[in-house]
Amino acid sequence: MVYKSLVSISDYGREDYLDILDKAESFEQNPNRRLLEGKVVATLFFEPSTRTRLSFETAVNRLGGRVIGFADASCSSVTKGECLKDTIRIVGNYADLIIMRHPLEGAARYASEISTVPIINAGDGANQHPSQTLLDLYSIRKTQGRLDHLNIMMIGDLKYGRTVHSLLMAMSHFNPTFQFVAPDALRLPKEYVRFLSEKGIPFQEYTDYMPYIEQADIIYMTRVQKERFLDPIEYERNKNAYVLTNEALQHTKDTVKVLHPLPRINEIPLDVDDNPKAYYFTQARNGLYVRQAIIAKVLQLL
Amino acid sequence: MTRDIKNEKMIVSALKNGTVIDHIPPRNLFKVIALLDLDQCTSQMTFGTNLNSKLLGKKAIIKIADLFLEEKDIDKIAMIAPTAKLNIIKDYQVVEKRALCIPDVVKGIVKCLNPKCITNNEEVPTVFEVVERHPLTLRCHYCEKTVGQEDIVLR
Numbered sequence: 001m002v003y004k005s006l007v008s009i010s011d012y013g014r015e016d017y018l019d020i021l022d023k024a025e026s027f028e029q030n031p032n033r034r035l036l037e038g039k040v041v042a043t044l045f046f047e048p049s050t051r052t053r054l055s056f057e058t059a060v061n062r063l064g065g066r067v068i069g070f071a072d073a074s075c076s077s078v079t080k081g082e083c084l085k086d087t088i089r090i091v092g093n094y095a096d097l098i099i100m101r102h103p104l105e106g107a108a109r110y111a112s113e114i115s116t117v118p119i120i121n122a123g124d125g126a127n128q129h130p131s132q133t134l135l136d137l138y139s140i141r142k143t144q145g146r147l148d149h150l151n152i153m154m155i156g157d158l159k160y161g162r163t164v165h166s167l168l169m170a171m172s173h174f175n176p177t178f179q180f181v182a183p184d185a186l187r188l189p190k191e192y193v194r195f196l197s198e199k200g201i202p203f204q205e206y207t208d209y210m211p212y213i214e215q216a217d218i219i220y221m222t223r224v225q226k227e228r229f230l231d232p233i234e235y236e237r238n239k240n241a242y243v244l245t246n247e248a249l250q251h252t253k254d255t256v257k258v259l260h261p262l263p264r265i266n267e268i269p270l271d272v273d274d275n276p277k278a279y280y281f282t283q284a285r286n287g288l289y290v291r292q293a294i295i296a297k298v299l300q301l302l
Numbered sequence: 303m304t305r306d307i308k309n310e311k312m313i314v315s316a317l318k319n320g321t322v323i324d325h326i327p328p329r330n331l332f333k334v335i336a337l338l339d340l341d342q343c344t345s346q347m348t349f350g351t352n353l354n355s356k357l358l359g360k361k362a363i364i365k366i367a368d369l370f371l372e373e374k375d376i377d378k379i380a381m382i383a384p385t386a387k388l389n390i391i392k393d394y395q396v397v398e399k400r401a402l403c404i405p406d407v408v409k410g411i412v413k414c415l416n417p418k419c420i421t422n423n424e425e426v427p428t429v430f431e432v433v434e435r436h437p438l439t440l441r442c443h444y445c446e447k448t449v450g451q452e453d454i455v456l457r
Contacts, residue, residue, distance in 0.1 A: 106426075106446070
């Protein structure tokens with residue numbers, strides 16, 4: 001049996017994505033299935049992340065598996081200076097699967113090369129977080145009934161937001177049209193602009209969403225963080241331009257859904273939560289089913 | 303112009319045994335000297351720079367007596383000066399001419415620029431995939447960041 005780690009969203013292609021989304025659908029119908037009976041899964045969080053860790057651990061528990069691991073590197077022998085290689089080798093002796101988050105970029109790729117058991121990357125620094133991207137895809141398909149030929153509007157920090165970059169790469173398999181809305185300081189990096197141009201995927205870049213929001217099928221919001229701006233005045237000038245209000249949502253399609261990887265700060269006011277177009281909390285719940293599906297895919301359980 | 307080219311030929315053929323690295327962009331000459339640790343080398347050497355070149359306009363050249371480079375060093379030169387050509391001289395004759403070729407995957411030579419990359423924090427040999435050859439663009443196999451020709455730093 002060939003196990004395949006999931007480190008980067010580009011490790012998988014269109015068919016793999018669809019396979020995971022189909023599996024996730026079946027887990028949504030019936031989340032409690034004892035496919036991991038008798039198996040041990042290690043969750044190694046060298047950097048804390050409560051929501052991602054609890055979501056993965058819930059997925060393992062609902063599949064009937066057992067969890068070992070740590071929620072913070074300070075509770076591990078990393079504090080004694082143990083290198084990643086040794087930690088992975090040793091945990092690989094105990095567990096059937098390793099789910100890891102690490103502050104260093106490339107840590108999960110390296111772990112997948114030295115590990116005897118498969119690795120699921122739950123985030124490596126600012127690099128990759130593939131389970132987030134897959135749950136974004138799941139939420140898009142579930143709300144729109146399809147992935148192909150959708151108009152995706154991304155708003156906020158398009159420069160540093162790794163979820164934006166990964167979702168863009170994953171959606172590129174499904175003939176999308178993109179609208180990118182960001183302040184000049186946080187525009188989409190040119191390597192992604194080049195990627196889209198080379199693939200012939202239509203896209204526009206704006207600094208204001210208002211005139212174009214009516215075309216969107218999906219609005220993908222991200223945080224605009226103060227520390228990304230060199231000039232604090234520039235931040236003050238921009239912070240409200242990327243806030244999505246109920247008023248703005250009146251100008252959108254009836255079928256539009258608002259997604260956000262969470263946590264949010266002020267870019268979506270609390271009163272939008274009750275708008276039927278707001279989908280981010282359901283999106284987060286979908287993460288559970290998608291993570292069950294990823295575990296099943298990586299361990300070839302279904 | 304013709305006189306210069308003639309002179310260069312004389313200098314090159316004056317080597318009995320050794321290696322000539324030709325067609326180095328002049329601004330990269332000292333980088334090549336540094337990466338081959340030529341300041342530590344006791345062989346007879348000649349460096350020329352800002353010589354006329356049909357290919358590059360101006361070029362630099364290094365001649366080293368009694369030294370034949372290893373593949374690892376040749377790959378390093380390819381990272382810094384991909385236009386360079388190697389001539390292997392034996393008994394005053396050029397016995398081998400070779401253009402440098404950039405492999406599809408570059409292992410262990412180049413340093414990743416990203417301070418948060420695992421290769422800069424643990425003992426992990428670097429691996430880069432070559433995204434583009436002209437101009438040379440590499441992508442780190444681990445942190446997935448790209449680095450352009452001007453920013454390439456050797457380990």
